[in-house]
Amino acid sequence: MxxxxxxxxxxxxxxxxxxxxxxxxxxxxxxxPAEGIYTCVDDAGRKITSDRPIPECIAKEQRLLNRDGSLRRVVPPTPTADERAEIEARERRAAEARAAQADAVRRDRNLMARYPNEEAHRRAREAALDTVRVAIRASEQRLAMLAAERKPLTEEAEFYPARPLPPKLRQSLDANDAATEAQRTAMANQEAELVRVNRLYDAELERLRRLWAGARPGTLGPMPAEPASAAAR
Missing domain, CATH: 1.20.5 (Single alpha-helices involved in coiled-coils or other helix-helix interfaces)
Structure with a gap:
């Protein structure tokens, strides 16, 4: 007893x-109640069990067990500062790639909505080109006006074949020369703009034809440059 x-x-x-x-x-x-049972083997080969993450195994894989001993999940090692930085950089690159892809899809869809057919795109091209052509015509008219203004100045300068020109006449000729040179530069830029606009609309039309034929938006890669139609809006 x-x-x-x-x-x-x-x-x-x-x-x-x-x-x-x-x-x-x-x-x-x-x-x-505790989340479960954590278990791991430390660097000394000892098996450690705890009801919370084990500090001695922070750089090792830990097993989280249910109360009946079955495996709930495997807890990966805690990354180092360098590893965390690399993970964050990788996630940032992936997010940027997703955003770029979404933007490409949006651009292609907007492009098709703006131009349902080739005639609509042709009209937009002509409108963009007309803006540049108007500027070129204005430059041509300005050059003709400067040439007309220069004629009497040149005729007056002929009276001074071997003598310095009067200051006022010299100043007028120099101003005419500067204005003429500036206008020629502007006109050269406008003519280059005609080429640029046509080239960009050509690239846009090629993309549209593939989209109209059934290509999925966002699968055609980037445009060679910003579409002229988008830049004009």
Missing amino acids: ARAGRLASTRGLALTGAALLAGSVLAAQGGR
């Missing part, structure tokens, strides 16, 4: 200790 009493007392103490341990764990976790 005395032995049975001692066994009962020992079991009671064991149960009380387990209860106290469980209570301390719950208290440490704010009264919430």
Whole structure:
């Protein structure tokens, strides 16, 4: 009888200790049950078990077990600062690629909505070219006007074949020369703009023809440059 009493007392103490341990764990976790059981093998080859992530194995893989010992998931090692930087850079590149792809899809769809057929695109091209042609005609008219203004100045300068020109005449000729040179430069730029506009509309039309034929928006790669029609809007 005395032995049975001692066994009962020992079991009671064991149960009380387990209860106290469980209570301390719950208290440490704010009264919430532990997520599971973490287990790993440290650098010394010791198997460590805990109810929370194990600091000794922060650079190692940890296994999170359910209460019945079954595997819930594998917790990967905590990355180093360099590894975190690389992960963030990789995620940033992936996000930028997704954004670029979404932008390409949007541009192609907008392009097809703007130009449902080739005639609509042709009219837009002509409108863009007409703007440049008007500027070229204005430059031509300005050059003709400057040439007309220069004629009497040149005739007057002929009276001074071997003498310095009067300051006022010299100033007028120099101003005419500068204005003429500036207008010729502007006209050369306008003619280059005609070439640029045509080239960009050609690239845009080639893309549109492929889209009209059934190519999926966003699958044709980037445009060689900003479409002239988009730049004009």
